[in-house]
Amino acid sequence: MDREWxxxxxxxxxxxxxxxxxxxxxxxADLKVYGTKAEKTARTRYRVSSKSEILAEVETADIxxxxxxxxxxxxxxxxxxxxRHLAPERPVVxxxxxxxxKSQKHLDLYxxxxxxxxxxxxxxxxDERWGFPFExxxxxxxxxxxxxxxxxxxxxxxxDTAGKRGLAxxxxxxxxxxxxxxxxxxxxxxxxxxxxxxxxxLPARLAAEFTASKKMKTRRAWRxxxxxxxxxxxxxxLAGKDLEHSVDVVRYxxxxxxxxxxxxxxxxSPPWVPWQSYLLHLDKNMELELxxxxxxxxxxxxxxxxxxxxxLAEWIAKDLGLKDVVAKSKTxxxxxxxxxxxxxxxxxxASLTGNDLEMARRMLLKGRSFMxxxxxxxxxxxxTVNHASHLASEYxxxxxxxxxxxxxxxxxxxxxxxxxxxxxxxxxxQINHKRQAETISDLRTExxxxxxxxxxxxxxxxxxxxxxxxxxYFHQGRRRKRHVKPGKxxxxxxxxxxxxxxxxxxxYGAYRARKISRRDIASFYKTDVLGRDFSRHYDTVxxxxxxxxxxxxxxxxxxxxxxxxxxx
Numbered sequence: 001m002d003r004e005w006x007x008x009x010x011x012x013x014x015x016x017x018x019x020x021x022x023x024x025x026x027x028x029a030d031l032k033v034y035g036t037k038a039e040k041t042a043r044t045r046y047r048v049s050s051k052s053e054i055l056a057e058v059e060t061a062d063i064x065x066x067x068x069x070x071x072x073x074x075x076x077x078x079x080x081x082x083x084r085h086l087a088p089e090r091p092v093v094x095x096x097x098x099x100x101x102k103s104q105k106h107l108d109l110y111x112x113x114x115x116x117x118x119x120x121x122x123x124x125x126x127d128e129r130w131g132f133p134f135e136x137x138x139x140x141x142x143x144x145x146x147x148x149x150x151x152x153x154x155x156x157x158x159x160d161t162a163g164k165r166g167l168a169x170x171x172x173x174x175x176x177x178x179x180x181x182x183x184x185x186x187x188x189x190x191x192x193x194x195x196x197x198x199x200x201x202l203p204a205r206l207a208a209e210f211t212a213s214k215k216m217k218t219r220r221a222w223r224x225x226x227x228x229x230x231x232x233x234x235x236x237x238l239a240g241k242d243l244e245h246s247v248d249v250v251r252y253x254x255x256x257x258x259x260x261x262x263x264x265x266x267x268x269s270p271p272w273v274p275w276q277s278y279l280l281h282l283d284k285n286m287e288l289e290l291x292x293x294x295x296x297x298x299x300x301x302x303x304x305x306x307x308x309x310x311x312l313a314e315w316i317a318k319d320l321g322l323k324d325v326v327a328k329s330k331t332x333x334x335x336x337x338x339x340x341x342x343x344x345x346x347x348x349x350a351s352l353t354g355n356d357l358e359m360a361r362r363m364l365l366k367g368r369s370f371m372x373x374x375x376x377x378x379x380x381x382x383x384t385v386n387h388a389s390h391l392a393s394e395y396x397x398x399x400x401x402x403x404x405x406x407x408x409x410x411x412x413x414x415x416x417x418x419x420x421x422x423x424x425x426x427x428x429x430q431i432n433h434k435r436q437a438e439t440i441s442d443l444r445t446e447x448x449x450x451x452x453x454x455x456x457x458x459x460x461x462x463x464x465x466x467x468x469x470x471x472x473y474f475h476q477g478r479r480r481k482r483h484v485k486p487g488k489x490x491x492x493x494x495x496x497x498x499x500x501x502x503x504x505x506x507x508y509g510a511y512r513a514r515k516i517s518r519r520d521i522a523s524f525y526k527t528d529v530l531g532r533d534f535s536r537h538y539d540t541v542x543x544x545x546x547x548x549x550x551x552x553x554x555x556x557x558x559x560x561x562x563x564x565x566x567x568x
Contacts, residue, residue, distance in 0.1 A: 006239055008319060009272065012431075013232065016275035023282050030167050034197040041200045041252075042231035042265070048243075049251035049264060054227065055085050057262050061189060062222035063182070065203060067196035067229040068097065071281040072274035073384070074434075075229050076136040078266050079193055082227070083143055086189070092149040093185050097194040098130050098137050099153035101177060107151050110141065117142075129157065131285060140193065152181055154192070171198060175205035179213070182222070199226050203261065226263040232271040244270070245433060245512070273432045276385045280308060284338075284383055305380050305388065306336040312392035316427045321522050325400045334395060336378035339364055344379055351375040355489055359408040362490055368497070373398050373405055386428055386435060393427020394420065400525040407529060410492035411485075414466075415538045416529035417493065421500020422507055423525060429508040437501035440467060440552045458486040459494035466499055467552075473539065474546040506545050515548035 021027070027035065058064055066082075069075040086092060099107055103124040110120045121127075121134050144151045154177045161170045174194065182190055194202065203224060238244045244267075252263040284303040310326075317326045337344035348360050351372055360379075363370050369381045369391045378391050397403070397420060407413040407420050429435055447460045465484040472480040486492060507524075510516040527537055 006236070009239070009270065010236070012315065013272040013275065016272050016279060019279050020275060020282065023279075028166075030165055031197075034167050034201065037200040038197050038231075039233065041263075042228070042233040045253040046234065046250040046265065047253060048247050049249040051081075051249060053251065054082060054225075054249060054264050054266070057225050057264075058082060058189070059087065059090070060223060061225040061262075063178070063190040063206075063224045064192065065199050065224065065226045066191060066193045067199050067227060068193050069196055069229055069274040069278075070098070070130075070132040071278040072269065073133065073136045073277075074268040075196075075274070076140060076193070078229065078268050079191070079227070080139050080143060083140070083191060088147070091185070091188040092144070092147065093152055093181055093188050093190050094140065094144045094149055095152045095154045095178065095181060095190055095192045095194075096137070096140070097155045097174070097192075097198075098132070099124060100129060100155045100157055101153050104153045107141070107153055111145050111151055113145070130155075132281065150185065150188075152177070154178065154181075154194070167197070168201070171201050171205045174198070174202060175209045178206055179209045196229055199228060221260050223260050224262070226261065228263065228265040230267055230269055230271050230274060231265045234265050235267055235271050238267070267434075269434050270432060273385050273434075276388075276431075280305070280383050280385065280388065283308070303338055303341075303383075304336070305338060305383065306334060306378075308388050309336045309378060309380070309392045309395065310334060312389045312431060313396050316389070316393055316430050317396055319430055320525070321518055322396065322400055322525060325396065325525075333376045334378060335376060336380050336391065338383055339367070339379055339381045344377070347375060347377055348372065348379075351377065356406060356408055359406070359489065359493055362493065369394075371395055371398055371406070373403050386432055389428040389431035390424050393430075394424040396427060397423045397525050400522075401528055403529060405530070408489070408493065410489040413530075414492050414496055415535060417496035418466075418499045418503060419524075419527070419529050419534075419538060419541070421497050422503035425501045425504030426507045426511075426521070429504065433508070433512075437505040438498055439502070440464070443467075443498070455488075455490070456494065458484070458488065458491040459498070462486055462491055462495040463498045466495065467502070470542050470546075471551055474543055474551060503542075503545070506549050510545055510548035513549070516544065520544075 064082075066079045067075070068079075083092070083094070106115070106120055106123045109115045110117070115123070117134075117138055124130075126134055141151055143149075154174050156170050156173055160173070161167065178190065178192065192202075203226065234250055235244060238247050238250075248267050250265050250267075252265065254261060254263065283305075314323070314326050317323050337347075345364070348364075349357065351374060352360055360370070360372070364379065364381070367381045369379055369387045371378050371391065371394045378395060380391055381387055403420075407416040410417075425435075425437065443460055443464050447457070447464065450457050450460065462484045465482055469480045469482060472478060486495075507516065507521075511518075511521060524541065528534065
């Protein structure tokens with residue numbers, strides 16, 4: 001266990017929580033009670049489990065309580081992945097907190113394909129009443145609609161849950177609604193997606209509702225499964241044993257009173273990442289509210305993510321011993337814009353010409369975050385922690401190396417583009433180590449499935465060809481001629497992004513296994529990727545990584561190369 005690494009991550013979590021509370025104020029007494037109960041639940045004994053075990057338990061359950069961290073997409077995707085694996089013949093009712101009960105008629109119309117998603121979002125007044133990213137929940141209701149499942153709204157308005165004991169009132173209302181659903185859909189699996197804090201209270205409320213109404217006699221004691229999300233106590237206990245990378249699911253060891261209740265915890269992200277996602281969400285919404293309530297000549301979106309990216313860059317720099325690099329840079333030399341802001345494109349057109357402008361256009365269309373060094377501009381393609389930390393790491397590389405232009409002049413910049421992407425990805429892994437890059441197996445599978453006329457085919461072929469050339473050089477000591485030479489610069493760019501993520505994954509594995517030192521990583525950030533000797537330096541890094549973590553041909557055992565382990 002690296003105690004300094006663990007200490008730094010605890011500090012990162014604490015900082016994210018403090019930043020959120022500075023914007024929202026201190027937790028209410030109600031919220032503190034629920035938080036204390038959730039922490040107590042998380043600290044009970046557990047054992048390592050798996051996705052397969054969760055799926056087996058869900059298949060035999062009557063009701064599943066799925067924990068949700070509303071601002072964090074992986075929380076919703078966890079439940080989507082579980083629901084996708086259910087047997088097609090199993091009747092399911094999807095109960096969602098994100099829709100208020102009075103919106104049920106609109107959900108019914110959507111289920112019957114009478115209205116589209118945009119109309120549903122407008123009619124339920126999503127942005128006003130819920131506000132978290134609609135796309136993450138849309139995937140759940142779309143799956144339910146395709147499978148013919150019932151979709152039930154179980155949420156309450158903010159007014160109904162405000163004030164003293166608001167969460168308790170919400171649980172009581174939700175329990176009554178779930179009782180109605182269970183009685184109206186015997187034999188169905190009731191899959192509830194609701195805020196994580198409710199999971200420690202709602203099951204008891206529901207049982208009390210059946211007991212009070214004497215309806216328990218009408219059905220057998222149901223079997224329930226609770227799926228908690230990213231419990232902090234579990235994560236740091238695993239991290240203390242160097243298991244945070246290899247364990248994604250644990251199963252709590254229940255008491256004799258819980259013979260019909262099974263509880264799991266899915267670790268889809270380190271615990272600070274959901275809080276940072278929440279912070280980004282809050283700042284974006286607060287600035288949008290400010291811009292809509294005041295008079296501005298410029299009606300563009302007013303969200304400025306520059307501060308978020310700079311803070312992440314400072315944190316990554318401190319973690320790697322590069323704090324002086326960010327300290328010497330002026331905060332005014334960076335302006336980060338989200339991709340939806342028209343100002344970004346105007347500044348990009350003013351800064352770039354020819355091929356560089358075309359590459360920037362392609363990056364924007366593909367949803368890629370990137371830096372324009374000469375202009376001091378960053379494009380944040382998506383307001384997520386992964387994109388923000390990726391951009392922060394590229395900014396750090398740019399400042400440490402003195403790079404003054406983007407590496408888009410292909411084929412000459414091919415290796416430089418791979419290396420810059422590798423360091424950008426590596427830095428984002430420092431923030432969220434649960435990210436996963438492609439593997440050689442992934443590329444081969446995708447290449448087999450892609451159409452011969454698809455423009456991405458050349459990029460995949462080039463990526464495989466480059467990686468095979470690197471493997472031949474390491475294992476045989478000879479340079480292999482490149483067999484794939486695309487005619488389009490876009491193919492080089494896409495291949496460089498793929499290979500960069502793969503190299504960044506290996507680099508992070510070697511660093512965490514202490515096969516590559518922090519000093520080595522710092523020197524990589526400072527490397528002049530546009531210098532004459534960079535090709536030789538690139539080969540040196542490839543060789544060093546191969547010796548540290550092995551290769552696809554001869555793995556060292558430190559890094560998984562047979563494909564990805566089952567993940568939620």
